[in-house]
Amino acid sequence: MTEIRSHRVYYASPRSSDNIEGVTSKKPEVKMNLPYIGSVKPRHTDEIESSNWMIGCETLDRDYANYHEYKEYIAPLGIKVLRMQGGWAKTEKVHGIYDWSWLDQIIDDAVERGFKPWLQTGYGNPIYPGGGGENLGAGMPISPEALAAYEKWVAAMVTRYKDKVKDWEVWNEPNFGDNTVNTPEITADFNVRTAAIIKEIQPDTKISALALGHIDLDYVEQFFRFLSEKNATGLFHNVTYHDYVYNPDSNKLAVYKMRQIVDKYAPGMIMRQGENGAPSVGGAGGAIGDYPWCEFTQAKWNVRRMLENLGNDIECSVFSIIDMNYSGNGPIRRKNTKGIIESASDNTAVRPKIAYYAIQHVTSVFDHTLERIKGLRHLHHIASAGSAPAYSFNTDRSVSVYGYCNKASNKHVYAIWMDEATPRADHEMKSLDFQVANAKLDAPVVVELITGGIYEIPAEQWSKEGDTYTFRNIPVYDSPILIADRSLIRIR
Incomplete structure (x- = not known):
């Protein structure tokens, strides 16, 4: 008899081994009521050629976090691209004298480990009158003296790291809060000014425009109108935005x-969710903080946003690798618990959170070997789908479904979750019937991404007629589960 039970995952710090197993105090338990097969085997960074994911390593320029405390945790996470800030004020504390030692250590170590730094040319530098501030929401350099000094610093930084950094970003959240200094036109001019310097030194690099703090459509319109009028849209590879909402x-x-x-002014420009995440503690600092978050809801939020972005062809950076201990005169003056690693007050890494392991399960499955099944849509009567990809559910609840096809084997994986509300702290499942037409699933299994549990679908709970599959009483909840061909899932 096959045992049917819930799956509990036990974790340990990767400092002792890249094979992350063992025990910590956090043990998520999700009851699937299906025969348990095993768990998803994570993949190391060097096992993945490329993927849709990036991880935030921000605030190092202000010492709110310490790269050397968490660097060992990155490779087992299976993500290559690291978002960082260049830190003008940390580098140039005396006029015209650059101390690159802090940033050299980080960039050199990251590249040596096989990571790809994505480096931002911010913030400002208060040693120059009109030089802008060094915190979130600060104004950009605006005086002639400060702009000239900023341009020299950008040129020096790009020249120094051009063989190691191939991905740049100009400024962080110019429209943060009620900031009225960074108008769309000032921000656009600043982006053009910076991008032109970068491109002159490093013509083949990628540059991210805008880094919008929240989606403000009028701001986007004015920003891109300015770029278009200056014939400058071609300077940028992608446009980034940050959008913190309670329901991801x-x-x-x-x-x-x-x-x-964006398409009106720069057709085909890539969209990148440049920063997004949820706290693991309710009432903590930063965006969407006033909700009773816990590690479980944080993990649900991150996984849902990662797969929603993937399903809509949007690159995705998770914020952040570790909790950040904000200090100083910035708008946040307490610990920001959006990290997927817990930190102590002295920035030491304590342990990975539930979200860390959930993200490992996502990166193990979804990489460059899969391509999205385009045109997948909901059909109440699946028989009318014809040869088009289609699915149906026996519920009127709002459910997200995205399908992917392995480029080599042509086998499929479907990501499914209830999407109508902010993630809940409970594990309540709904048993739903799922039907999908024109699927390629030789040996279908269910994968629960928070725990990484892989489950058999008993013979009496699924059937196939042609290329249409019917799955009965499949447990679905407000965090993604997968129905996948077993060949696409690494099992340990």
Whole structure:
């Protein structure tokens, strides 16, 4: 008899081994009521050629976190691209004298480990009058003296790291809060000014525009109109935005409208969710903090946003690798618990959170070997799908479904979750019937991404007629589960 039970995952710090197994105090338990097969085997960074994912390593320029405390945790996470800030004020504390030692240590170590730094040319530098501030929400350099000094610093930084950094970003969240200094036109001019310097030194690099703090469609329109009038859209490879919302699936319409504006001025420009995440503690500092978050809801939020972005062809950076201990005069003056690693007050790494392991399960499955099944849509009567990819559910609840096909084997994987609300702290499942037409699933299994549990679908719970599959009483909840061909899942 096959045992049917819930699956509990036991974790340990990767400092002792890249094979992350063992025990910590956090043990998520999700009851699937299906025969348990095993768990998803994570993949090391050097096992993955490329993927849709990036991880935030921000605030190192202000010492709110310490790269050397968490660097051992990155490779087992299976992500290559690291978002960082260049830190003008940390590098140039005396006029015209650059101390690169802090940043050299980080960039050199990251590249040696096989990571790809994505480096931002911010913030400002208060040693220059009109030089802007060094915190979130600060104004950009605006005086002639400060702008000239900023340009020299950018040129020096790009020259220094051009063989190691191939991905740049100009400024962080120019429209943060009620900031009225960084108008769309000032921000656009600043982006053009910076990008021109970078491209002159490093013509083949990628540059991210805008890094919008929240989706403001008028701001996007004015920003891109300015770029278009200056014939400058070609300087940029992608446009980034940050959008913190309590329900990670609730911003699709705003993103769609933003994409329409971008396509009007820069057709085909890539959209990148440059920063997004949820706290692991309720009432903590930063965006969407006033909700009773816990590690379980944080993990649900991150996995839902990662797969929603993937399903809509949006690159995705998770914020952040570790909790950040904010200090100083910035708008946040307490620990920001959006890290997927817990930190102590002295920035030492304590342990990975539930979200860390959930993200490992996502990166193990979804990489460059899969391509999205385009045109997948919901059909109440699946028989009317014809040869088009289609699915149906026996519920009127809102459910996200995205399908992917392995480029080599042509086998499929479907990501499914209830998307109508902010993630809940409970493990309540709904047993739903799922039907999908024109699928390629020789040996279908269910994967629960928070724990990484892999489950058999008993013979009496599924059937196949042609290329249409019917799955009965499949447990679905407000965090993604997968129905996948077993060949696409690494099992340990």
